[in-house]
Amino acid sequence: MNITSNIHHIYELFLNSFGPQNWWPGETTDEIIIGAILTQNVNWKNVETAIENLKQYNLCTIEQIHNANIERIAPLIRSTLYYNRKAKKLKNFAEFLFIRYNGDPDRMFRTEIAELRMQLLQIKGIGEETADSILLYAGGKPVFVIDAYTKRIFNRIGITKPDWNYSQYQQFFMTNLPQDVSLFNDYHAQIVHLGKHFCKRKPLCDECPLNNFCKKKM
Template sequence: MAATLTEDLTLVYDALFAAFGHQGWWPAETPFETMVGAILTQNVSWKNAAQAVRNLEDAGMLDPHLLAAADPADIARRIVPSRFYNQKAERIHEFAGVYVAEFGADPAAMAAVETRELRERLLALRGFGKETADTILLYACEKPVFVVDAYTRRIFSRYGLLPEGASYDRTQRLFAENLDPDVALFNDYHAQIVCLGKTVCKTSPLCDRCPIREVRGTLRCAVGRM
């Protein structure tokens, strides 16, 4: 069974890569920008989160020491496009303080911490869920942790690789247990899933445009059966 799942997941990735090309995620200049972006993109599109990041940068505030020392209200007014900006300002302020105090604002020092231990530390922060923590682990710390989102659950349940309503952990295990722990692969695979979910495999899917529909083997979409 595991070999079949490995083959299926590989075929899906290859089809997505052929259709969309390498996605080049996460779009950030520094690891810290990625960390802040992971907080800002909670419950909002990346376009809005990116605008909030640019606002911080334009204000000269995209610095861990400055954000740790800033009044959260000053952060909040810069990140209005990200929605829930007061809550996110508090989260950024708290995270920046931890990043400075515990890791010396050094991404290499943060990345040197064992993955499970670092994940638990991130999840202990107020407002940090599994997707936010794993985004930081994968994209900022370059740890082979597969990031799961709503697109992942939607697409792979439609193809019968996950039960409908699968949990975050169940979904993550599908990839972690059947693919090699490869940072570059996990990075681009997640980005490919986001691309497919946003453009094709929507709530009302455009099945005739889906690149995965050409994949054979055990894969069959429950929505767009041919």
């Protein structure tokens, strides 16, 4: 099997085992963006707690974040760790959106993808994974998201290399899959599911749907 067939085959194994993941868990574009910024280095359950708090205090839109001060936001997102820094990141994003796009995410997402990605990466505190999560899950753009689970799983399977940088992993997926937003959306969600439940630090290879396929297991 060549690499393209392998990547497709892995996705079929995911789908057959886990079914569609129906991501992203978020009700509005603003909420997805806020979740994408808060989720770095923390369990999604902690992000849910933070989002519930923000909703309770009417702070779960970018406009509300823009109008609030950091001291008001930070305690509400305490569950996401590094909460002062994350509050600042939320404010930085809101400021960017208001200065550049008059606070309108739809207007922002009309910008050409590579240009918008570059703009997002210039916001202090927004890295590649966050920028790509915003583009894919909030903007519906065909951008593949790479995270620590992606690297761990595909390195263990043996079809990517541990010394690759973010762009190399991303190119690997984006050149071997069709530019399909739904596929990119669900494929990343499947990877996260496998990483959380099977391909952990100490992997549960015997129960893993990829175990006939994985170099580490074999």
